[in-house]
Amino acid sequence: MMSARYTQSPAMLSETLTFAERRMLVNQPKVAIVGAGIVGLAHAWSAAERGYQVTVFERSSRASGASVRNFGMVWPVGQPHGKNYETAILSRARWLRLSAEAGLWVNPCGSVHLAHRPDEWIVLQEFCERAASLGIACELLTPRQIHDLTPAVNPKGLLGGLSSPTECCVNPKEAIRSIPAWLTEKYGVRFHFQTHIAHLESTGDDADVNSRVRVTTSYGDSADFEKAVVCCGAELQSLYPNVLASSGLKRCKLQMLSLHGGGAGWTLGPHLASGLTLRHYHNFDICPGLENLKNRIQTETPELDQFGIHVMASQNNYGQIILGDSHEYNADIEPFDKSLIDQLILRELQKILRLPDWTVAEHWHGVYAKHPTLPVFEASPEPGVYLCTGTGGAGMTMSFGLAEKMWSRWTESPSTQTENAASAISLSFSDRMNSDRINSDRMNMER
Numbered sequence: 026m027m028s029a030r031y032t033q034s035p036a037m038l039s040e041t042l043t044f045a046e047r048r049m050l051v052n053q054p055k056v057a058i059v060g061a062g063i064v065g066l067a068h069a070w071s072a073a074e075r076g077y078q079v080t081v082f083e084r085s086s087r088a089s090g091a092s093v094r095n096f097g098m099v100w101p102v103g104q105p106h107g108k109n110y111e112t113a114i115l116s117r118a119r120w121l122r123l124s125a126e127a128g129l130w131v132n133p134c135g136s137v138h139l140a141h142r143p144d145e146w147i148v149l150q151e152f153c154e155r156a157a158s159l160g161i162a163c164e165l166l167t168p169r170q171i172h173d174l175t176p177a178v179n180p181k182g183l184l185g186g187l188s189s190p191t192e193c194c195v196n197p198k199e200a201i202r203s204i205p206a207w208l209t210e211k212y213g214v215r216f217h218f219q220t221h222i223a224h225l226e227s228t229g230d231d232a233d234v235n236s237r238v239r240v241t242t243s244y245g246d247s248a249d250f251e252k253a254v255v256c257c258g259a260e261l262q263s264l265y266p267n268v269l270a271s272s273g274l275k276r277c278k279l280q281m282l283s284l285h286g287g288g289a290g291w292t293l294g295p296h297l298a299s300g301l302t303l304r305h306y307h308n309f310d311i312c313p314g315l316e317n318l319k320n321r322i323q324t325e326t327p328e329l330d331q332f333g334i335h336v337m338a339s340q341n342n343y344g345q346i347i348l349g350d351s352h353e354y355n356a357d358i359e360p361f362d363k364s365l366i367d368q369l370i371l372r373e374l375q376k377i378l379r380l381p382d383w384t385v386a387e388h389w390h391g392v393y394a395k396h397p398t399l400p401v402f403e404a405s406p407e408p409g410v411y412l413c414t415g416t417g418g419a420g421m422t423m424s425f426g427l428a429e430k431m432w433s434r435w436t437e438s439p440s441t442q443t444e445n446a447a448s449a450i451s452l453s454f455s456d457r458m459n460s461d462r463i464n465s466d467r468m469n470m471e472r
């Protein structure tokens with residue numbers, strides 16, 4: 026059995042469980058999860074809700090990968106219509122549930138894509154024309170309406186925008202660090218931090234109902250589970266190098282910046298994205314005008330394509346403005362950040378935004394794994410072991426929905442939240458104005 030060598034934070038111990046709860050746990054099937062990033066936490070939640078006794082192993086003292094380095098944008102509008110968009114909407118509903126049940130800060134702020142160039146405005150109009158029939162909630166805004174929604178947009182040359190009510194803002198550092206405590210308290214999920222998993226081995230085959238997965242740490246301790254889900258982000262090479270080699274997964278490095286914000290009372294409002302973003306998310310692939318826009322950007326500013334730069338801004342519950350980002354792949358990834366990339370991100374944002382203070386507070390980078398076509402890469406390298414990684418730039422948006430769908434499939438117990446997810450979104454522009462006021466009041470109170 027597992028030795029006392031595991032380092033557990035006191036808050037993570039399930040010592041608070043009653044005797045009856047402990048007895049119930051004894052009879053629950055056991056699942057091990059490797060990695061406490063958003064994908065691992067999403068699987069832990071979905072498994073625990075279905076009655077599994079869940080143990081999560083995380084090699085660091087607290088998760089420090091892509092899941093704490095992102096914008097905190099839950100961004101359904103960026104997903105291609107159909108299954109991916111539906112999964113993102115399901116995820117969004119689960120974020121809102123977390124907010125209600127765990128007291129996590131989740132701001133349903135929505136988003137606005139800005140058009141400062143005619144080809145950007147054409148793409149937004151084309152998208153909006155098609156959106157309703159595809160079940161995507163969005164509407165076009167005039168410059169005046171945008172001004173009413175956010176003080177942050179540069180009105181010079183502004184042609185209009187695309188507003189979507191589905192986007193939310195979370196604080197990734199706080200969320201990833203507080204979800205484990207909530208999972209422990211509510212479901213008795215056990216967390217072993219500072220515990221690197223060195224090896225997994227199946228002791229049966231698919232047909233063997235008694236098959237087990239032996240999970241071994243780098244200390245050499247091991248324990249057996251019915252199932253193991255490996256959610257190790259971009260670090261697949263240490264556990265399953267052969268699967269990684271044939272998976273098509275790429276590693277991608279992104280540079281990010283934060284600003285202090287505009288002081289008490291100044292709120293960004295919705296997440297903001299520039300016309301450069303239209304060439305980044307695949308939802309806009311349905312727009313005939315996209316090719317022109319891509320060609321213009323390649324001709325005018327090839328340096329943006331060279332570093333995969335598009336620009337977005339979000340604001341967290343402390344008022345900080347999070348800005349990004351760039352995309353460098355595989356062999357181009359270096360441990361050293363490029364100040365040129367920071368300058369280009371700021372240059373592009375300063376064309377479209379007017380922020381009260383552009384002083385940079387922090388710079389950082391993150392690395393994720395991305396599959397060229399799938400929203401997540403899944404594989405079962407041996408019986409009872411499942412790999413889930415490769416959520417690319419949408420892990421915060423998709424993970425809760427993806428995990429729900431996977432566990433529904435594995436256990437044939439459907440998600441209770443599927444039907445309710447879409448019906449919760451019906452906010453028009455005027456509703457948004459009211460809800461933004463409420464959010465802004467809440468943020469002012471929290472400062």
Ligand SMILES: Cc1cc2nc3c(=O)[nH]c(=O)nc-3n(C[C@H](O)[C@H](O)[C@H](O)COP(=O)(O)OP(=O)(O)OC[C@H]3O[C@@H](n4cnc5c(N)ncnc54)[C@H](O)[C@@H]3O)c2cc1C
Nearest residue numbers: 060062064084090092095096098222258391419420421422
């Ligand atoms: C800069 C940046 C901005 C982004 N912005 C957004 C955004 O706004 N919205 C959005 O939806 N998505 C965004 N993303 C994408 C999103 O952050 C990722 O898709 C997601 O965080 C990936 O989660 P993960 O759990 O797979 O990986 P990670 O967060 O990297 O977690 C993997 C965990 O596994 C642990 N681990 C690995 N190997 C082992 C082992 N052998 N034993 C024990 N533990 C192990 C690691 O320590 C790590 O904590 C962004 C990503 C980056 C980098």
